[in-house]
């Protein structure tokens with residue numbers, strides 16, 4: 001998610017990941033249910049998008065994250081990943097949205113983010 005997050009492992013090993021997980025539940029609004037390798041907690045608001053909206057003209061790391069997912073899914077080439085949301089990215093988003101029964105508006109909001117990054 002975008003914002004405050006922490007991955008934790010016991011430093012000296014005197015508490016277990018399970019104990020750490022239970023403590024994290026009382027502090028973070030979201031804690032990953034799988035704590036087999038580390039405990040992940042973050043300040044996610046369940047009602048808001050995980051990532052900021054990106055659209056034509058956006059230039060930031062979230063655009064690159066979006067492009068990385070579009071590349072992974074076969075909608076962009078590797079050289080298209082540049083963090084700049086232009087015509088090529090917009091057309092790729094629209095095609096992705098059509099293929100996933102999303103409103104094909106070329107704007108990456110919470111629905112499209114969820115489809116691009118299903119496990120986040």
Ligand SMILES: [Zn+2]
Pocket residue numbers: 005006007040041
């Ligand atoms: Zn994490």
